[in-house]
Structures are given as structure tokens and as C-alpha cells.
Amino acid sequence: MPKYLRFLLFSFAFVLTIFFIDSCADKKKKEDETATIYVDETVMPMMEDQLVVFHSQRPEKINLIPKTEVAILDLLKNDSTRLVVMSRTLSKGEEKRFTDKGIVPRITQIAIDGVALVANTKAKDTVIDLQDIIDFMNGKSVATIKGLVFDNANSSTIDFLSKKASVTKVDSKNIFALKTSNDVIKYIGENDGYIGVVGVNWMTQPMPDMLNSTSNVKVLAVKNVKSEPNSTEYYKPSQSNLAEGLYPLTRKIFMLNYEGSVGLGMGFATFVAGDVGQRIVLKSGLAPVRLALREVKVREDIENK
Known part of the structure; x- marks a missing residue:
């Protein structure tokens, strides 16, 4: 050769x-390569689905840890994390510790969610006025409500409804919190007259061991306060109503990245916000940000019992 x-x-x-x-x-x-992301526990079922598919396609490892909103804010404040999933963005004051270091946040909206109001199936009403919830949170008596039950004292659901009601301190007399969303669903299924407050995701994707409990509750349709648009109709937190903003208790879900560089956290955010991730959001019963909707209602057997 x-x-x-x-x-x-x-x-x-x-x-x-x-x-x-x-x-x-x-x-x-x-x-x-690994990354740990702290997730608002009200949307944990959907994020767990995202993780399963992500790991099936990518070699990197993501750890998702469910936390309350207050706990996540504390972790950010103490610089214990820079990757989180929340139902809101940080205020300028909360963000200052990062901007002072020259860190430009990378904020990605990944879904449209809602806060669901659930009642025992024995309750006569299938609808509720948001004004009644606001009045109750302000300490007023409402004949149809014995009490409001939240998933956790530090949950984003309390923060969300408190802002809706312009309440700075919640009256603990008839408003109380348990530990988890599953605890709320179980409690409401066993106690008529109370209204449970949970993230919609826990009703569209109930845990297998919670199917018996979810069959004892129903998701209420909500009418907005008179000062807001679309205040004459009652809306359930269906995907189309969430996407169009018709459901009065609609909120957005964000991935917040304060790493200050392009890393695995940004890669996961890109995945969730991309075509595959948005289809997973769609399948979860929440509303995607970038995909055409197919109508998925909140569990028919729960609604009609």
C-alpha cells in the first residue's frame, strides 16, 4: 500500500x-449534569409528567421538589436555589438581591392554571359567586359557606385569594389550612358546607389513591365580581375558560431562572415551553401557552354527582 x-x-x-x-x-x-428545581406543589402533578418525558429523551437529571410558595420564596431569599416554578413572578423587591449581582432573570411562562373551589357532592349548589368568597375572607357571614379550607398555610392559593379579596391577614376563625391538597379533597368529601381551595391540577390529575375521595367532591362554577368583565356568567376551570381568562380564578405558571447563565435549568424550561412540553400541559388538564386547545373538562364524574 x-x-x-x-x-x-x-x-x-x-x-x-x-x-x-x-x-x-x-x-x-x-x-x-444535574439540577434541582423547587416547584409550587399546586402544579406538581403536571411537572412530574414533564420530568418523566424529559428523562426519557435527555441524559441530564432534574430533581423536582414540591414546596409551598412561602418556602420557595425563603429558599430564593437565602440563595439556596435559583431555579423555581411558581404561580407568579417575583416583585422588584424580592428580585433585588439578584439584580444587585447583575443577574438577569430568565422567566418562562409554561402554563395557564387556576384555583379550584370544590364542595361536597351533597351540596345543593354547583355554582358560587366570587363575591361571596371575598366577603367571607373579609370576615363577613355567608349563609352558604361554613368555612374555607386551604391546602397549606403557606400556599400560593391563600396568597392568590387574599390578593383577590384585598386581605392582608386572614381571619382564622372559619378559614383554616391543612397540610396538602389531598387532605383538602378528603376533608371536603367528608364535610358538607365547606369550600375547599386547591390548584386545578389536583382535580384534573388526582393521585390514584385519591380516586375514592375525589368522587365525593365537585368543582364549582364561579361567577366574577360585578366590577369585572364577564360577571354575569358562571365558569368552570376548563381548559378553554382558563386560556381565554373567563374563569375568574385563572393564574399563570412560570419557570424562574436566576442562575445568571445558560445551563440545565434553561434547557428544561425550553423543553417545557416547547411543543412536547406544551402537549404534556394540555394532557394534564391545564391550558398550554402556545398550543391549540382541545377541550378537557374537570372530571365528569366529579361534576355530575
Whole structure:
């Protein structure tokens, strides 16, 4: 074999070897790459679905840890995390510790969610006025409500409804919190006259061991206060009503990234906001930000019992 052919073959083999070594090193690096993201527990079912599909397509590892909104804010304040999923963005004051360091936040809206009001199936009414909830949170007596039950004292649902009612301190007499969304669903299923407050995701994707409890509750349609648009109709938190903003207790879900660089957190946010991730949002019963909707109602058997 001529020398120049041997030289070319040797060079080609050498290049392939280097390429193979670099590819293996890059794959190993990705496999070793991990990120921890703290998630508002009211949307944890949907985010768990995102994680399963992400891990099936990518070698990197994401750890999702459910927390209350207050706990997440504390973690951000103490610089214990820079990757979170929340139902709101940070205020300028909350964000100041990062902007002072020159960190530009990367904020990605990933879904449209809602706060669901649930009642025992024995309750006569299938609808409720938001004004009644606001009045009750302001300490007024409402004949049809014995009490409001929240998922956690530090939950985003309390913060959300408190802002709706312009309440700075919640009266604990007839308004109380349990520990989890499942606890609320179980309590409402066993106690007529109370209104449970949970993230819509826990009604569209109930845990398997909660199916018996969810069959004892129903999701109420809500009428907005008179000062707001569409205040004459009652709306359930269906995907189309969430997407169009017709449901009075609609809210947005964001991934907040304060890493200050493009890393795995941004990669996961891109995945969730992309075509596959948005289809997972759609399947979860929440409203995607960027996909055409198909109508998925909040569990028919719950609504009609």
C-alpha cells in the first residue's frame, strides 16, 4: 500500500478516535449534569409528567421538589436555589438581591392554571359567586359557606385569594389550612358546607389513591365580581375558560431562572415551553401557552354527582 494511503488511513482513524472520545466525554458530562428545581406543589402533578418525558429523551437529571410558595420564596431569599416554578413572578423587591449581582432573570411562562373551589357532592349548589368568597375572607357571614379550607398555610392559593379579596391577614376563625391538597379533597368529601381551595391540577390529575375521595367532591362554577368583565356568567376551570381568562380564578405558571447563565435549568424550561412540553400541559388538564386547545373538562364524574 502506498505511503500516502497509509498516512490518509492513519489520519482518518485518528480523527475518528478523537471524535469518539470527545463524544463519550460529552455524553458522560451530560449524564453527570444535574439540577434541582423547587416547584409550587399546586402544579406538581403536571411537572412530574414533564420530568418523566424529559428523562426519557435527555441524559441530564432534574430533581423536582414540591414546596409551598412561602418556602420557595425563603429558599430564593437565602440563595439556596435559583431555579423555581411558581404561580407568579417575583416583585422588584424580592428580585433585588439578584439584580444587585447583575443577574438577569430568565422567566418562562409554561402554563395557564387556576384555583379550584370544590364542595361536597351533597351540596345543593354547583355554582358560587366570587363575591361571596371575598366577603367571607373579609370576615363577613355567608349563609352558604361554613368555612374555607386551604391546602397549606403557606400556599400560593391563600396568597392568590387574599390578593383577590384585598386581605392582608386572614381571619382564622372559619378559614383554616391543612397540610396538602389531598387532605383538602378528603376533608371536603367528608364535610358538607365547606369550600375547599386547591390548584386545578389536583382535580384534573388526582393521585390514584385519591380516586375514592375525589368522587365525593365537585368543582364549582364561579361567577366574577360585578366590577369585572364577564360577571354575569358562571365558569368552570376548563381548559378553554382558563386560556381565554373567563374563569375568574385563572393564574399563570412560570419557570424562574436566576442562575445568571445558560445551563440545565434553561434547557428544561425550553423543553417545557416547547411543543412536547406544551402537549404534556394540555394532557394534564391545564391550558398550554402556545398550543391549540382541545377541550378537557374537570372530571365528569366529579361534576355530575
